[in-house]
Amino acid sequence: MFDVNKIRNDFPTISANNIYFDSVASSLTPMSVVNSMNEYYTKYRANVNRGFYDFSMKASEKFEESVASIANLINSKITEIVITSNATHSINEVALSLDFEPGDEVVLSTLEHSSNMVPWARLEKKIGIGTRWYNPGELGLFNIDEFEKLLTKKTKLVSLTYVSNAVGTLVPVKQVSELCKSRGILFLVDAAQAVPHMKIDVQDIGCDFLAFSGHKMLGPTGVGVLYVKEELAESLMPAFLGGGTINTSGCSCSLTDECNIDQCNFNDLPHKWQAGTPPIAEAIGLKAAIDYLNAIGFDDIGIHGEALMKHMMNGLNSIPHVDIFGPNEPELRKSIVSFNIGDLPPTEVGRILDEKYNIAARAGDHCAVGYFKSSRTIEAPGNVRVSLYIYNTEEEVNRFLNAIEDISRVCIGR
Amino acid sequence: MKKVFLVENNCCGSGFNVLLAPLQKRLMNEAKVEVINLARTGDQVIIPKEIREKIASNGISFLPAIFVDGNLVSEKRIPNLMEAIELVQHN
Numbered sequence: 001m002f003d004v005n006k007i008r009n010d011f012p013t014i015s016a017n018n019i020y021f022d023s024v025a026s027s028l029t030p031m032s033v034v035n036s037m038n039e040y041y042t043k044y045r046a047n048v049n050r051g052f053y054d055f056s057m058k059a060s061e062k063f064e065e066s067v068a069s070i071a072n073l074i075n076s077k078i079t080e081i082v083i084t085s086n087a088t089h090s091i092n093e094v095a096l097s098l099d100f101e102p103g104d105e106v107v108l109s110t111l112e113h114s115s116n117m118v119p120w121a122r123l124e125k126k127i128g129i130g131t132r133w134y135n136p137g138e139l140g141l142f143n144i145d146e147f148e149k150l151l152t153k154k155t156k157l158v159s160l161t162y163v164s165n166a167v168g169t170l171v172p173v174k175q176v177s178e179l180c181k182s183r184g185i186l187f188l189v190d191a192a193q194a195v196p197h198m199k200i201d202v203q204d205i206g207c208d209f210l211a212f213s214g215h216k217m218l219g220p221t222g223v224g225v226l227y228v229k230e231e232l233a234e235s236l237m238p239a240f241l242g243g244g245t246i247n248t249s250g251c252s253c254s255l256t257d258e259c260n261i262d263q264c265n266f267n268d269l270p271h272k273w274q275a276g277t278p279p280i281a282e283a284i285g286l287k288a289a290i291d292y293l294n295a296i297g298f299d300d301i302g303i304h305g306e307a308l309m310k311h312m313m314n315g316l317n318s319i320p321h322v323d324i325f326g327p328n329e330p331e332l333r334k335s336i337v338s339f340n341i342g343d344l345p346p347t348e349v350g351r352i353l354d355e356k357y358n359i360a361a362r363a364g365d366h367c368a369v370g371y372f373k374s375s376r377t378i379e380a381p382g383n384v385r386v387s388l389y390i391y392n393t394e395e396e397v398n399r400f401l402n403a404i405e406d407i408s409r410v411c412i413g414r
Numbered sequence: 415m416k417k418v419f420l421v422e423n424n425c426c427g428s429g430f431n432v433l434l435a436p437l438q439k440r441l442m443n444e445a446k447v448e449v450i451n452l453a454r455t456g457d458q459v460i461i462p463k464e465i466r467e468k469i470a471s472n473g474i475s476f477l478p479a480i481f482v483d484g485n486l487v488s489e490k491r492i493p494n495l496m497e498a499i500e501l502v503q504h505n
Binding site: 356407 | 439499
């Protein structure tokens with residue numbers, strides 16, 4: 001197991017006075033990531049894959065190393081990795097790149113983050129696709145047989161989160177993938193809350209697309225990843241085209257106003273999908289984050305998260321008036337616990353945690369409005385959410401539990 | 415029973431409303447809690463004497479404020495729920 005106190009020294013915003021329990025929103029960033037980005041900006045600042053001079057060659061090499069590192073992380077080919085700005089961008093790119101027809105259906109779940117809801121709502125309005133929603137209920141646990149009933153001949157795509165950002169439960173993506181394959185349905189996995197905490201293998205999952213964000217896994221903001229299975233990356237026309245995507249020297253038209261896209265060849269993968277200048281420093285920073293996580297090891301990351309989760313849930317379950325959302329079994333979640341204290345407004349609980357106890361926790365609907373609106377038993381407009389990561393300690397969890405006990409006692413009473 | 419007034423001049427935001435119900439519930443045996451929002455009062459509203467006097471002498475710059483039995487116990491901010499409960503219980 002890793003030494004969490006040693007880890008904490010690597011994170012400049014961590015202090016003994018403040019507790020950061022909002023890594024689901026955005027994780028903290030170790031100095032190695034910051035240093036790698038500074039090194040790019042101060043030592044070899046240039047664009048990538050565009051120049052033949054020393055700085056550009058070095059920047060290109062570092063960028064390609066990042067892409068390779070990402071591919072290795074999720075067991076994909078380099079040709080299947082697109083650098084985006086975040087998971088939201090990645091999901092939107094899939095939505096806009098697929099050739100939907102009116103009447104095509106996309107199947108989602110009520111656990112989805114709005115980033116995996118709104119792009120499809122847009123296509124409902126623009127193209128006339130339909131959406132069908134699987135509701136796993138208040139516990140957030142999937143029943144694969146019930147889910148299968150939503151798939152029809154019109155289903156073109158299933159798009160699901162791997163780990164719910166509202167309750168932390170896991171979706172059986174491998175089983176969903178098998179269902180989709182047997183029916184010729186494409187499958188997109190929103191892995192934003194999964195990649196930071198567990199080893200992901202896109203071959204094992206069998207998905208066609210996978211999206212995640214760098215800033216939730218110790219990386220910088222402004223970088224994300226879209227995995228596109230190679231045959232799809234070859235056959236689809238990307239939504240975003242521009243510099244670097246087309247082989248301009250290979251265009252068969254001689255005059256600009258005679259050109260259309262069919263007369264040009266796309267560049268080799270993955271460049272076909274990488275329009276314009278990518279977030280270079282951020283991609284280099286993401287590699288540093290991946291290196292940091294790999295050095296700890298995802299097995300140990302999982303063990304640490306599970307131990308803290310168990311301690312957190314046991315503690316919360318013993319405090320009067322605390323109502324935990326989702327399953328009570330810690331092993332059915334990934335590092336996220338959300339709860340309310342009686343009918344106290346969650347925003348007030350979040351405010352008290354911050355102002356009196358210096359604990360950063362998220363309060364509200366966490367952009368998972370479908371979960372709160374769809375459950376018949378949930379009347380709360382949201383809840384308080386805490387998330388645990390590699391730099392959190394048992395002592396922090398104890399301080400948090402004491403704070404919740406105080407809040408329950410003072411604000412609700414006996 | 416203590417008389418608690420949460421006084422504000424708030425046209426648009428949630429203001430003291432977010433605290434009202436939980437305060438009333440928590441303090442139901444100890445205090446009667448009401449909101450007076452100067453920006454949303456109708457033509458007929460009874461503003462207690464001590465609050466009128468404070469406004470007359472200081473203007474409304476001290477708002478949002480909490481009065482407990484006529485005494486100003488908090489001003490210029492909306493306390494969080496825990497602070498508000500403790501202010502009422504300790505004054």
